[in-house]
Amino acid sequence: MKITLNRVNENFHFELKNDRGHIVNVDARPEFGGNDMGSSPMELVLMGVAGCSAIDMISILKKQRQVITSFKAEVEGERVQVGEAKPFKDIHVVFYLEGPINEDKAARAAQLSFEKYCSVSKTLEPTATIHYKVVLNGNPLTPEGGTSK
Incomplete structure (x- = not known):
C-alpha cells in the first residue's frame, strides 16, 4: 500500500x-492557516473507521443473506491534549440500517467488525476507545451499544 x-x-x-x-x-x-479545500487528516481517520466497519458489516450481512435497503453511519471523535498533539480518546459510531434484517445478526456484525475485522479500529484501539450502537429500522438494538475495549 x-x-x-x-x-x-x-x-x-x-x-x-x-x-x-x-x-x-x-x-x-x-x-x-488553510483554505478548507479538503478534509482534515483527523476527519479522514474518522472516515476510515466508518468506511472500514461499513464494509465489514455489509459483507457479513450479505453472507447471511440479509437484505439491506439503507446503510448509514455517523462517527464522532473526542480528542484529548497529549503534549502538543490532540489524539482521539473516544470515538462514537452509530450505524443506521434499514431492511428486513435480523436484529441479532445486525448486532453481531457490528461486534465482529470492531472486535475482529476492522483494521482501522484495531489500529486506533491502543489509544482510543470505540463505542458503537446499531439502530435498525429506527429502533436502537441496545441502549448503550458496544465498545471495542
Whole structure:
C-alpha cells in the first residue's frame, strides 16, 4: 500500500493519491492557516473507521443473506491534549440500517467488525476507545451499544 502527497497551494492544501489513482484532498481550516479545500487528516481517520466497519458489516450481512435497503453511519471523535498533539480518546459510531434484517445478526456484525475485522479500529484501539450502537429500522438494538475495549 502506497500513498503519494503533492502540495497544491502555498498553504496546507494537499492532494493525496493511492497506487490505484484515487485522489483525496486534505487541507486545514482557515483558523489554522488553510483554505478548507479538503478534509482534515483527523476527519479522514474518522472516515476510515466508518468506511472500514461499513464494509465489514455489509459483507457479513450479505453472507447471511440479509437484505439491506439503507446503510448509514455517523462517527464522532473526542480528542484529548497529549503534549502538543490532540489524539482521539473516544470515538462514537452509530450505524443506521434499514431492511428486513435480523436484529441479532445486525448486532453481531457490528461486534465482529470492531472486535475482529476492522483494521482501522484495531489500529486506533491502543489509544482510543470505540463505542458503537446499531439502530435498525429506527429502533436502537441496545441502549448503550458496544465498545471495542
